[in-house]
Amino acid sequence: xxxxxxxxxxxxxxxxxxxxxxxxxxxxxxxxxxxxxxxxxxxxxxxxxxxxxxxxxxxxxxxxxxxxxxxxxxxxxxxxxxxxxxxxxxxxxxxxxxxxxxxxxxxxxxxxxxxxxxxxxxxxxxxxxxxxxxxxxxxxxxxxxxxxxxxxxxxxxxxxxxxxxxxxxxxxxxxxxxxxxxxxxxxxxxxxxxxxxxxxxxxxxxxxxxxxxxxxxxxxxxxxxxxxxxxxxxxxxxxxxxxxxxxxxxxxxxxxxxxxxxxxxxxxxxxxxxxxxxxxxxxxxxxxxxxxxxxxxxxxxxxxxxxxxxxxxxxxxxxxxxxxxxxxxxxxxxxxxxxxxxxxxxxxxxxxxxxxxxxxxxxxxxxxxxxxxxxxxxxxxxxxxxxxxxxxxxxxxxxxxxxxxxxxxxxxxxxx
Numbered sequence: 001x002x003x004x005x006x007x008x009x010x011x012x013x014x015x016x017x018x019x020x021x022x023x024x025x026x027x028x029x030x031x032x033x034x035x036x037x038x039x040x041x042x043x044x045x046x047x048x049x050x051x052x053x054x055x056x057x058x059x060x061x062x063x064x065x066x067x068x069x070x071x072x073x074x075x076x077x078x079x080x081x082x083x084x085x086x087x088x089x090x091x092x093x094x095x096x097x098x099x100x101x102x103x104x105x106x107x108x109x110x111x112x113x114x115x116x117x118x119x120x121x122x123x124x125x126x127x128x129x130x131x132x133x134x135x136x137x138x139x140x141x142x143x144x145x146x147x148x149x150x151x152x153x154x155x156x157x158x159x160x161x162x163x164x165x166x167x168x169x170x171x172x173x174x175x176x177x178x179x180x181x182x183x184x185x186x187x188x189x190x191x192x193x194x195x196x197x198x199x200x201x202x203x204x205x206x207x208x209x210x211x212x213x214x215x216x217x218x219x220x221x222x223x224x225x226x227x228x229x230x231x232x233x234x235x236x237x238x239x240x241x242x243x244x245x246x247x248x249x250x251x252x253x254x255x256x257x258x259x260x261x262x263x264x265x266x267x268x269x270x271x272x273x274x275x276x277x278x279x280x281x282x283x284x285x286x287x288x289x290x291x292x293x294x295x296x297x298x299x300x301x302x303x304x305x306x307x308x309x310x311x312x313x314x315x316x317x318x319x320x321x322x323x324x325x326x327x328x329x330x331x332x333x334x335x336x337x338x339x340x341x342x343x344x345x346x347x348x349x350x351x352x353x354x355x356x357x358x359x360x361x362x363x364x365x366x367x368x369x370x371x372x373x374x375x376x377x378x379x380x381x382x383x384x385x386x387x388x389x390x391x392x393x394x395x396x397x398x399x400x401x402x403x404x405x406x407x408x409x410x411x412x413x414x415x416x
Contacts, residue, residue: 001172003029004060006040006052008067008077009151013043021066021156028160032168033179033226034062044068049080057084057142062168064160067151069134071113077148078137082121085141089119095126095135102133127163131155136163145171178230180237183257184221186248187406194219197247205240207233216395217402220257221248253409260405261289261296267412268299268348275408276302276345278316278337280328281355281371283307285401302345306337316340327366329354331383334372338383342376349411350376353404357396371400375407 005025011017019041026036037060042048049068056063068077082089096118103110120126120137127136127149134150136159147164149156186194191214198221201210211222223240227233245252254263268275277287287303290296304315309328312318318336326332334352342350355371362368369390374383386403390396 001034001061002059003034003036004038004040004056004063005029005036006042006056006063006065007151008042008044008049008065010043010074012041012067021151021153024153024157025064025066025160027181028165029064029168030179030224031181032165033172033176034168044074044076046076046080046083049077050083053081053084053141053146057144057146060144062171063144063146064164065146065148066156069117069136069148069150071111071116071133075116078120081124081137081139081141081146081148085121085123085139087122090122091115092118092120092126092135095120098128098135099133127159129155129159131158138164138167178227178233180223180225180230180233182223182225182237182241182255184223184241184244184248184252185254185257185260186219186221186251187217187253187260187402188251189219189248191219194221194248198244201240201243204243205236208236208240217399218253218260250410250413253406259289259293260402260409262293264405264409264412265290265293265296265299267409269295271348271412273348273412274299274301274345275349275351276304276341276347278304278306278312278341278350278352280305280307280312280337280353281357282353282397282401282404285397286351286353286404289401289405301347302341304341304344312337316344329356329366329370329372331372331374331385334374335376335381335383338374338376339381348378349408351404351408352376353400355396355400357393357400359393369396371396371403373400373404373407375411377411 005022007019007022012019022039029036040052042052068075099114099117100110114133117134121139124137124139129135132150132152132155136149138147149159191212195212207225207227209224213220213222225233225237253260279286284305290300306312306315309323313320316337317340318333322332322336334354337352338350352374356362356368358368369388372385388399390399
């Protein structure tokens with residue numbers, strides 16, 4: 001069974017809005033054991049949309065389309081779908097009632113423009129939208145079964161999970177092939193170095209496809225497997241993971257695509273430990289990553305962005321003499337920052353960073369890309385200096401933050 005994914009809208013076509021819908025749908029469809037052969041993006045042009053739908057109808061078995069189901073003049077997907085199917089648009093009384101009830105439930109009058117959303121291609125099967133006004137629908141065009149869904153991500157995801165996926169599951173029957181995907185997250189190796197270490201994987205494990213993705217500052221190792229026996233495929237995937245772990249070692253920080261912050265958080269929670277941060281050059285980036293993880297309040301206590309030298313002294317208790325003698329970017333200052341933030345927060349661990357992110361501020365002794373990281377814990381306080389060389393301030397900041405978190409990860413795992 002071959003599938004295609006289509007996103008409509010000028011905002012997608014021009015790049016003004018990132019198309020996350022197609023990526024999400026592709027992952028879900030591939031996980032069902034269906035190959036997604038193509039993605040298409042088309043603007044708000046009914047002739048162009050009609051043409052794309054007609055082409056897909058001649059070559060694919062199923063297709064999912066997002067966008068263009070709203071009440072405004074540039075929402076043209078229903079019209080294009082009707083043209084491609086060779087049918088007319090008809091007012092669907094049941095859909096109109098659903099839209100009216102949506103507004104009535106929120107004690108709002110229904111604008112006249114929303115009536116347009118009840119005009120669907122003749123013969124289309126309605127997909128209810130319990131969280132919005134735009135109904136979805138299913139329609140056969142050529143040889144292909146299409147599902148049209150709203151472009152609003154949370155509306156689309158709900159509709160696909162509850163209504164579209166069960167139908168596709170039923171179409172596949174008992175002879176479906178098993179598909180398994182894995183993502184291993186790596187830090188501390190370049191993409192080319194990672195590839196070199198994994199050379200020979202596909203020859204050693206036929207049926208497993210290897211892909212690498214640079215998601216700076218980490219590298220993601222992608223594994224794609226397909227087979228007729230899910231249990232045998234699962235066993236093979238575990239063997240591949242063990243093969244990779246042997247070659248990449250502790251550079252792997254997650255075997256299932258978790259972020260570094262999620263991994264660190266899980267380790268902190270497991271140890272019933274807490275964390276406080278003192279950030280200078282990263283400007284709160286580590287704290288932002290840590291608090292992006294749900295439940296981080298269990299272990300994350302405090303972040304102090306002490307950018308100025310005076311703040312390092314006034315807030316964290318770093319001696320002005322230490323800064324004068326060694327500089328703000330020094331192991332000595334970073335160590336004092338980590339010790340200070342651990343003390344004032346009462347945390348198990350205090351983690352600090354102080355560096356030169358660029359593009360200016362570097363010297364011959366401490367060039368741009370120099371960062372000092374320190375970790376104060378219940379047993380010892382250790383600091384290190386690292387020199388990096390990346391093209392931009394943002395890249396340096398991201399790498400500084402990741403280096404600091406990896407230092408904490410290794411400490412929590414007993415690798416420090």
